Amino acid sequence: MVDSVRSTEEFHKxxxxxxxxxxxxxxxxxHGAFGNLSxxxxxxxxxxxxxxxxxxxxxxxxxxQLTRGVEGGEHLIPHQAVVTTHEYKDEFLYVKVILHQNAVSSFSDNDFILICKENPENEVAKSGLHAMGFVESHEGASGLRVKFFLTDDIQAGNAKGTDRIRRTRFELSRKCSCWWVLRLANASTITREWVALQHLHLVPFCQTLLDGSTPVVPPSHHFEIPWGxxxxxxxxCNASQMxxxxAGLDGTPVVLIQGPPGTGKTRTILNLLSVIMYSSQKGQAEAEGLLQSSKADEEGGVGEEKKESGKRGLAALGITPADSDRLWMRQSPWMLMGTAGDIREQVRPDEHVIFG
Incomplete structure (x- = not known):
C-alpha cells in the first residue's frame, strides 16, 4: 500500500x-545542500x-529550485502578511496568514515560501526571525494556510539557530503578528518524485530499474493497435513517434519517451492511453457479450437467440461488430483534432474520454 501522506510529511520535515x-x-x-553526491x-x-x-x-x-531566483538574479517580490490563527498537529505548526487580495493570487497550493520578520530584501532579515513554510491551501479571498516544522532539534548543536527557531515559533503563534512572505518554488512535481522513490519496491518493474534486466513478456500481454x-x-505521427x-505496447517493462518541446511526447502518451483504453473496454464488452450468451444458454436460448444476446452484450458499451472504430473515436477525441495548437489545451478527459 502506498502511504503517500506519511512520505510527504517526512519530505516536508x-x-x-x-x-x-x-x-x-x-x-x-x-554549492548545493550536499557537499558530496554519490x-x-x-x-x-x-x-x-x-x-x-x-x-x-x-x-x-x-x-x-528553492534558490533558483538567487542564482538567476531574479527579483523576488515579498508581500506583507498578518497571522490570524494557529494550531499544532503531528509536530507541525499550521498558521493562517492574511495578505492583500492582490498578493494572495501570487501563491499556489504546494508552494514553498520564506517567512521573515523583516523584509527579506534587507540584509538584516538573515539574522532575524525567519523560517521555511509550505502552503497547504488558500482560505477565503485573502488567506493562506501555511505549514511549518519548527521543533528544537532541527538546529541541534546550534544554540543560535535553536533560539531563532523558538522565537520564530512563538511569534507565529501570536495573533496579529506581522510578517513578510516570499514565494520560492512549487513543490507538486518534486513531491510526487519523492513519494515514488519511497515506494520503489511496489513498482512492477522495480527489478528492471535496479539491474536493467528485461523479463520476457508473453505475446498475450502485448497490446495490438486496432486497424482504424x-x-x-x-x-x-512521424516514424519516431510510431x-x-x-515500444510502449510490446510488453517492454520501461519505455523512456524523451524529446525537446514540440516533438510529440504528449501526443504519443495519449496514443498509448488510447490503445490501452480501447483494449480494456473491448475486453469488458466481450465479457458482457459472453455473460449475456451464457444467460441465454441457461434460459434455453440457442441459435439466433444466442447470437442476438451476444450482440446486446456488445451494444451495452456502444460496440457493434460492424463498427469497430466507434469506441476508440469516442474515447480518443484528440486523435481527430489534427495537429493545430497545443493538444494539452484541447483535451478535457472529464468531458470527453470514456474510461469505463
Whole structure:
C-alpha cells in the first residue's frame, strides 16, 4: 500500500528544517545542500542502495529550485502578511496568514515560501526571525494556510539557530503578528518524485530499474493497435513517434519517451492511453457479450437467440461488430483534432474520454 501522506510529511520535515539564507549563500558560491553526491552506478544491489543514491540527488534538485531566483538574479517580490490563527498537529505548526487580495493570487497550493520578520530584501532579515513554510491551501479571498516544522532539534548543536527557531515559533503563534512572505518554488512535481522513490519496491518493474534486466513478456500481454486507430495514428505521427508508441505496447517493462518541446511526447502518451483504453473496454464488452450468451444458454436460448444476446452484450458499451472504430473515436477525441495548437489545451478527459 502506498502511504503517500506519511512520505510527504517526512519530505516536508527535511525541507522545512532548512535555513533558506544558508542555502542562498551556498547557491551564490555554486554549492548545493550536499557537499558530496554519490556517482550513480549502472546497477543497484537493492532498493535501499537505490534510495541512498537518489534521495540526496532529489533533495539537491529541490535546493536548486528553492534558490533558483538567487542564482538567476531574479527579483523576488515579498508581500506583507498578518497571522490570524494557529494550531499544532503531528509536530507541525499550521498558521493562517492574511495578505492583500492582490498578493494572495501570487501563491499556489504546494508552494514553498520564506517567512521573515523583516523584509527579506534587507540584509538584516538573515539574522532575524525567519523560517521555511509550505502552503497547504488558500482560505477565503485573502488567506493562506501555511505549514511549518519548527521543533528544537532541527538546529541541534546550534544554540543560535535553536533560539531563532523558538522565537520564530512563538511569534507565529501570536495573533496579529506581522510578517513578510516570499514565494520560492512549487513543490507538486518534486513531491510526487519523492513519494515514488519511497515506494520503489511496489513498482512492477522495480527489478528492471535496479539491474536493467528485461523479463520476457508473453505475446498475450502485448497490446495490438486496432486497424482504424493505427491508420489515424500513422497519418498524424512521424516514424519516431510510431516507434515509441509500439515500444510502449510490446510488453517492454520501461519505455523512456524523451524529446525537446514540440516533438510529440504528449501526443504519443495519449496514443498509448488510447490503445490501452480501447483494449480494456473491448475486453469488458466481450465479457458482457459472453455473460449475456451464457444467460441465454441457461434460459434455453440457442441459435439466433444466442447470437442476438451476444450482440446486446456488445451494444451495452456502444460496440457493434460492424463498427469497430466507434469506441476508440469516442474515447480518443484528440486523435481527430489534427495537429493545430497545443493538444494539452484541447483535451478535457472529464468531458470527453470514456474510461469505463
Amino acid at each position: 527535511v525541507l522545512l528544517s532548512w535555513d533558506y539564507f544558508e542555502l542562498a549563500e551556498k547557491a551564490k558560491k555554486g 556517482k550513480v552506478p549502472n546497477k543497484f544491489s537493492s532498493v535501499e542502495e537505490y534510495k541512498k543514491i537518489f534521495e540526496p540527488l532529489l533533495l539537491e534538485e529541490c535546493c536548486a 486507430m493505427e491508420r489515424t495514428m500513422s497519418a498524424e 516507434q515509441a508508441l509500439k
